[in-house]
Each structure stands twice: as structure tokens, then as C-alpha cells.
Amino acid sequence: MPSTPPTHAPADIGHYENFPVASWLCPPHLRAPIAAIYHYARTADDIADEGDAPPEQRLADLAAYRQDLAAAAQGDGASARWPHIFGPLAHAIAQFSLPEAPLADLLSAFAQDTAYTQGGRWYASRAELLAYCARSANPVGRLLLHLYGLRPESDAAVYAQSDAICSALQLINFWQDLSVDLPRGRYYLPLADCAAHGVQPDDFKHFRPLAQAAPAPAAIKLVETEVQWARQLMLQGAPLVHRLPGRAGWELRLVVQGGLAILDKIAAQGFDTFSQRPTVGKADAPRLLWRAVWM
Template sequence: MPSTPYPAAAAAPTHYENFPVASWLCPPRLRPPIAAIYGFARTADDIADEGEAAADQRLEDLHAFRAELAAAARGAAPSPRWPEVFGPLAQAMRDFALPESLLADLLSAFMQDIEKTRDAAGYADRAELLDYCRRSANPIGRLLLHLYGVDDARALARSDAICSALQLINFWQDLSVDLPRGRYYLPAAELASHGFKFEDFRAFRPLAPPAPPPAAIALVSAQVAWARNLMNEGAPLVHRLPGRAGWELRFVVQGGLRILDKIEVLGFDTWSQRPTIGKADAPLLAWRALRMRRQSPAMTSFPR
């Protein structure tokens, strides 16, 4: 339990999110540290991604952000620059012994994003992209498991599978947004296997009718199958977490699968449109979450 009240409320979610963040399903005592983690990650992501700053300025700011994290881990008072982030985070690190290394991994991934975009570089293969996911997404799951007191190897591996799947789902959902911004998450090996190369997408703009060529559709279909398989590998974790935590995770898993379903309904055409989750999806997500079984955790055969 926290030893003292949190010094400031972490920023509430203000961006579109596929999945719940510190929702009512989360145990009340864990909402402050989860909100602090979210505020840290969201602010760092905004430094890396929002506004008109040049790449070098973004990197400099993230290095300063990393120094603030190190100071928080040492118990030093936050500087005036980001007190609304590092006040709550420092308290959470003290009260819950949050590992600094996992939070630092997130910053490493954000810096890599900036550098890759600056250099118009992509990823060689799935292994390299998964290494990015290991730092950009997996730390969040591990931090949450840490708060819930779950640290066995199987649970961590399943958490990593879910988080990497969520990151991949975001990539395949956002092709029409990322490619025009010079972000190339489709690995070179995957492009080559479908007859493409990075250069084919250097001046990409969202495609208008007619539909993309079959090879482009097959490329997205293969990535969707990869993400779905990863999610299915991790889904049994919902039965490992107690009470509200397990229900929260059910909605996260089903939210990810729902996006994949929507991509499939679009004919795997995220070159021209971006599927999202809305309030209208809530009843279906609740039904799917309720129906998850140990012997069939992911329930991939539900109607689309």
C-alpha cells in the first residue's frame, strides 16, 4: 500500500487509446501508480511524437527526461520541468519499488523511433521489430505484473506476448497514418516476401479507390495473423491474474482481437483507412471477455 498520499495526480488519458487505462476494473489502491506510469509513458511519447520540434531537439529532451527518471529513482526532488510526471512517479517508485530499468526501456524505444524516422530507416525482420516491442510495449505489462505481485517466468512470457501483439496491432492499424510520416514498421523481409521494398513506400499517401493490389492485401493479412498468434499465446494470462486484474486484462486482449477483426472486415486494407474501437464495441467486448475459457482463451472464432 502507498505509505503517503500521492503528491499530485498523474495526467489523465487525453489521447485515443485502443485499450483501457487505469479503468474502474483496476483495484483502487493501484490506480495512482498505474496513472503515474501512464503519465510518464504518455509524456515521453508526446516528446518523441508531437509538435514541430526537430529530431535532435526531441532526443535532447528525452535525454533530459531520462535524467529526471534517474533522479526520481534516487529519491531526488523533481525539477520544475515535469513535476506533474515525476512527482507521482517518484512516489510510485518508492511505494511499489517500480524497476527503473523497465521505465528506461520505454525511453530507449522512443529514442529509437525518432532516430529511425529521422534516418528514413525501417526494420530488417520480425526479430528486430520484436526487439523494439520488447522495449516499447513489454515493459508496461511487466510493470503491471510487478504491481500485482506476479513474477513467474510463464506469466512474464505471456505478458510479453500480449504487449508485443498490442504494439504490432497498433502498427498494422496505423499504416495509413505512419507511412506518410516516414515510419516504416513493416519489416524488410516481410516486404520482400510480397514483392515490395522500403523504397516503394517513401512517398506513400493513403490510397484512394481502387483497392490496393492483392500483394499489399496479402502483406497486411500475414502481419495480422502474426499479431493474432502472439495474442493467443499470451491470452491464458487472464486466468493467472486475480479478480479485477484478470477482468481488466480480458478486455485488453479482446480489444486487441477486435481491432484485428475490424482489419479483416476491411479486407486487410489499412493502407487507406484506420479502424478504431468505440462505445458501440463495448457489448461485444464484454460478451467475449465473459466467454473466455481456459481451454480456449482467445476465442478467435467469434463472429466478426
């Protein structure tokens, strides 16, 4: 194996996030394991998404990544290709008894994403899309709850709220990124929802934001409906901020408010994320903090 990360997923890719990652609000003793989990997940996502490698190579790299995860779970972080990922991750697994299953679920989801994109496949329903979110997003929240000392067998309601927040964040990312994902052949608008609004999936097969006419009213209404769904799911999980202690609860408040802020921005631009991708930045910080205080 080569001694460097695959060329289609460089280690120095910059990433915008809608939420803080291991910020100063995070309990200091948890910053290193949270950062290790984040970089593990982000690098795997880059393998699946970034660069120009063919799908077959992406799947092979994800399989190799999975083997290194299995080794890290046994205490061996000496990965040939990703030592900067699996060294810290192996330490976090050993120190905090992190379960391997949610880490593996992420890789399963990324492999599915690669296969769906290769085949130009759409998600049939909201239930199918949520099943993907259960492996692509929810495991991160569950790993954080584990770090906070909570367990699914004794804190089932807390885990359900975490799943709601994580799935909402994933959906928000989908509706935020339509102008980016559609040209790349990545389809997350559920077919059942498209049909309910009279939107034809074929309209998006050769989608290019700068070359398209103004989105049809039916497409805008479809995005509005998806935004409402994501907001309801986020608000369903939001009470979790009162269950986490101290700094962890405050960081989660900002995570929730960051997601809701993106939904507000989508609404402010008329639910047209086919043409423009909204983001949150430093200028939004005072508003997010104010809303976080009053949750």
C-alpha cells in the same frame, strides 16, 4: 530549463487507446501508480512523436527526461519541466519499489524510434521488430505484474505471456496505423516480409492515403499476414487472464479483447489500413464484454 513541457509535446494532447487505462476494474489501490506509469510513458512517446520539433531536439528532450527518471528513482520527483509526471511517478516508485530499468527501456525505444524515423530506416525482420517491442511495449506489462506482486524470477511463464500480449498490442497498433505512420516516414512492416510478398519499400516513401490508388493485392496480402502474426502472439499470451486475480484479470480480458477487436476490424475492411484506420468505441463495448466473459 523551461518550466513547461516542450511546445512540440503539449501536456493536453488527446489520445485514443485500444484498451482501458486504470479503469474502474483496476484494483483501487493500484489506480494511482498505473496512471503514473501511463502518463510517464505517454508523455515520453509524445516527446518522440508529436509536433514539429527536429529530431535533435526530441533526442535532447528524451535525454533530459531520462535524467529526471533517474532522480525520481532516487526519490526526487521535483522535475523542472515535468513535475506533473515525475512527482506521481517518484511516489509510485517509492511506494511499490518499481524497478527503474523497464522505465528506462521505454525511453531507449522512443529514442530509437526517433532515430529510425530521421534516417528513413526500416526494420529488417520480425526478430528486429520484436526486439524493439521488448523495450517499447513489454516493460509496461512487466511493471504491472510487479504491482500485482509477481516477479520474473519466480513467475517466468507469467512474464512470457505478458510479453506476448504487450508485443501483440504494439504490432496491432502498427498495422492499425499504416495510414498515419507511412506519411510520417515511420516504417514498421519488416523488410523480409515485404520481400516475401513482392512489396517494394520505395512504394511507401511518398505515401499519402487520400492521393494513393487502391493498394496493390500484394500489399493487402502483406497486411493480412502481419495481422495473423499479431493474432497468434495475442492468443499465445491470452491465458494470462486466468493467472491474475480478481479485477486485474478482468481488466486484462478487456485489453486482450480490445486488441483482437481491432484485428477483426482490419479483416472486415479487407486488410486495407493504408486507406482507413479502424478503431474501437463505445458501440463495441457489449461485444467486448461478452467475449471477455467467455475467455
